[in-house]
Amino acid sequence: MQPDPSDAYEALVQFLYRAPIGLAQIAPDGTVDMLNPMASSLLMPIAQNGGLDNLFEVLAPIAPQLPRLAGEFGEPSGVICEGMRAPLPLEHTAHGNPQVLAISLMKLDGERLMAVINDATIEVQREQETLLRRLRNAARTDALTRMPNREAVREQLQHLVNRPLSAGEFAVLFMNCDRFRQINDTLGQAAGDELLVQIADRIRGALRPPSDRINAASGTGQLAARVGGDEFVVVLDGMRNRDDAERVAGRILDALARPYRVLGHEVVCGTSLGLAWGAESARDADQILRDAGIAMVEAKRAGGARHQVFETAMRERAERRADIEAELRQALAEEQLFVVYQPVVGLLADGGTDYAAGVEALVRWRHPVRGIVPPIEFIGIAEECGLIGALGDFVLERSCRDFMDWQARLGSAAPRLIAVNLSRAQLGQPGWIDSVRRVLQVTGMPAGQLQLEVTESLAAQDQGIQLRLHELKALGIQLALDDFGTGYSSLSSLHLLPVDTVKIDRSFVSQSDTSAHHRVLIEATVKVAQSLGMKTVAEGIETQSQADVVRAQFCAKGQGYFYSRPLVSDDLLAWLASHEAIAA
Numbered sequence: 409m410q411p412d413p414s415d416a417y418e419a420l421v422q423f424l425y426r427a428p429i430g431l432a433q434i435a436p437d438g439t440v441d442m443l444n445p446m447a448s449s450l451l452m453p454i455a456q457n458g459g460l461d462n463l464f465e466v467l468a469p470i471a472p473q474l475p476r477l478a479g480e481f482g483e484p485s486g487v488i489c490e491g492m493r494a495p496l497p498l499e500h501t502a503h504g505n506p507q508v509l510a511i512s513l514m515k516l517d518g519e520r521l522m523a524v525i526n527d528a529t530i531e532v533q534r535e536q537e538t539l540l541r542r543l544r545n546a547a548r549t550d551a552l553t554r555m556p557n558r559e560a561v562r563e564q565l566q567h568l569v570n571r572p573l574s575a576g577e578f579a580v581l582f583m584n585c586d587r588f589r590q591i592n593d594t595l596g597q598a599a600g601d602e603l604l605v606q607i608a609d610r611i612r613g614a615l616r617p618p619s620d621r622i623n624a625a626s627g628t629g630q631l632a633a634r635v636g637g638d639e640f641v642v643v644l645d646g647m648r649n650r651d652d653a654e655r656v657a658g659r660i661l662d663a664l665a666r667p668y669r670v671l672g673h674e675v676v677c678g679t680s681l682g683l684a685w686g687a688e689s690a691r692d693a694d695q696i697l698r699d700a701g702i703a704m705v706e707a708k709r710a711g712g713a714r715h716q717v718f719e720t721a722m723r724e725r726a727e728r729r730a731d732i733e734a735e736l737r738q739a740l741a742e743e744q745l746f747v748v749y750q751p752v753v754g755l756l757a758d759g760g761t762d763y764a765a766g767v768e769a770l771v772r773w774r775h776p777v778r779g780i781v782p783p784i785e786f787i788g789i790a791e792e793c794g795l796i797g798a799l800g801d802f803v804l805e806r807s808c809r810d811f812m813d814w815q816a817r818l819g820s821a822a823p824r825l826i827a828v829n830l831s832r833a834q835l836g837q838p839g840w841i842d843s844v845r846r847v848l849q850v851t852g853m854p855a856g857q858l859q860l861e862v863t864e865s866l867a868a869q870d871q872g873i874q875l876r877l878h879e880l881k882a883l884g885i886q887l888a889l890d891d892f893g894t895g896y897s898s899l900s901s902l903h904l905l906p907v908d909t910v911k912i913d914r915s916f917v918s919q920s921d922t923s924a925h926h927r928v929l930i931e932a933t934v935k936v937a938q939s940l941g942m943k944t945v946a947e948g949i950e951t952q953s954q955a956d957v958v959r960a961q962f963c964a965k966g967q968g969y970f971y972s973r974p975l976v977s978d979d980l981l982a983w984l985a986s987h988e989a990i991a992a
């Protein structure tokens with residue numbers, strides 16, 4: 409049996425009539441021909457005088473552009489606009505009422521248009537929520553590494569802090585790259601960014617996935633985050649015992665210690681890690697992060713590339729360091745720093761001593777309360793807080809000025825060489841070579857009589873440092889390897905370093921007259937240095953017998969309390985005068 413076409417028509421009309429969307433058939437000028445009930449219920453609240461005769465007039469307050477759009481539409485039929493959002497005026501948006509309508513308009517033919525009107529409130533709300541969630545995530549995510557950021561860590565830590573102690577301990581690992589600034593400065597910011605991305609990947613790789621979630625309630629999870637320039641944090645929850653957390657710390661450090669390939673350069677960068685226990689630290693997310701950060705600084709001070717577990721005594725030390733930092737700034741501004749000079753004497757083959765061979769410049773701090781402060785108490789802090797540049801510039805310029813002053817006053821009896829210590833942070837500073845050049849220029853210091861001292865560990869580092877050292881050599885400046893024997897480069901790699909002089913560390917010299925082992929080491933060092941055309945200086949000679957031993961090993965120069973302690977400029981001149989008299 410054929411279906412009755414009038415039945416089908418009736419079904420269609422019923423469908424359109426009951427459809428949960430508003431449908432209206434209108435004339436090109438907006439006059440309404442037909443409306444379904446949903447359309448009237450959506451439109452009624454905004455109809456100005458209760459009439460729904462003309463759709464364009466009804467919608468004018470929220471979609472005034474409709475008549476124009478319809479008028480401009482030149483095609484015989486088609487979509488004029490689709491899903492146009494029209495927010496309703498506030499007075500209509502009581503709870504439960506539609507807040508936004510979506511309007512579509514279609515041209516059926518020359519006579520008729522079809523309007524589809526929807527309540528888009530829920531749809532719009534959902535879109536807004538998604539957008540907000542994305543914004544919130546973006547505000548909690550580090551754009552470079554895609555890791556959670558400091559805000560996200562603080563939030564999650566606060567959950568852990570707030571839960572009862574019985575729920576178990578958690579560990580906070582705070583990591584900082586030991587040489588990031590230097591790499592960033594020498595290879596450029598793009599390389600620095602790339603390195604950070606690789607560090608983040610390695611940290612994630614060293615954890616078992618997922619590495620971005622803590623579930624405070626179930627006491628499980630790990631979170632790896634970037635909380636600052638080159639600072640990363642890992643939160644470990646649900647550790648069975650403390651050894652486990654230290655093992656994870658070790659695993660991360662191992663992963664980070666492997667060389668990186670960054671924009672064509674091989675880069676080695678150790679990481680210092682501080683570990684704080686959640687249950688032990690103050691009950692506050694910021695305090696725990698601070699504690700872990702303090703332990704990280706201690707790890708760095710202990711030489712870097714290691715981890716250190718937080719202890720409360722560290723807090724006091726950190727405060728003291730912060731005090732010193734503030735005072736050091738003031739010291740630089742108020743010229744509380746000064747330079748003393750320790751004579752370096754020539755050990756002549758005929759048994760004589762050349763007292764005017766040279767001096768080493770050593771910085772001192774005349775503290776208004778504590779008196780004279782030795783450099784070991786503030787050089788490290790100056791390096792950490794970025795004051796080393798200004799400090800080093802001051803020492804270099806002061807030394808060169810004094811040296812030129814001695815030349816003017818003593819002529820040929822003046823020291824012939826002045827040695828100035830360099831710290832790694834100085835070598836890494838962009839533009840530093842230019843400031844050395846400037847100091848030579850303004851003081852008139854001959855480059856050949858200036859010796860800059862670098863430590864083994866520094867000189868043996870990456871290509872960037874090597875490049876800087878060669879630039880210094882190109883200026884005519886001499887280079888010395890300080891504290892030789894204590895660092896990690898050995899005699900066999902001495903030839904790789906662009907130095908003229910090797911300074912044998914005090915720890916060898918001080919045992920030279922009592923330990924055959926140390927004597928042999930000194931002898932070997934002198935021989936290898938000689939074969940490479942380098943001079944040797946024995947540091948820290950305190951006794952006649954030590955002086956005799958190093959002289960017998962053909963060490964060219966000596967330095968130490970046996971000859972003189974470091975002296976202020978005037979005392980140095982007096983010392984030189986008295987020895988000149990003896991030597992003459």
Ligand code: C2E
Nearest residue numbers: 770771782783784787803829830831948949950968969970
């Ligand atoms: P250093 O370069 O190895 O300097 C030698 C240190 O040994 C000096 O200590 C010196 O006073 C001390 N010394 C010299 N002879 C003897 C001796 O016979 N016996 C003993 N026990 N010690 C002796 P100081 O002046 O305290 O300097 C310590 C370190 O601080 C220096 O070690 C150097 O690494 C650093 N330093 C000093 N001045 C500066 C500076 O201007 N810039 C930088 N970057 N570092 C500096």
Ligand code: CA
Nearest residue numbers: 768829861890
């Ligand atoms: Ca030195």
Ligand code: CA
Nearest residue numbers: 890891911947
């Ligand atoms: Ca030394």
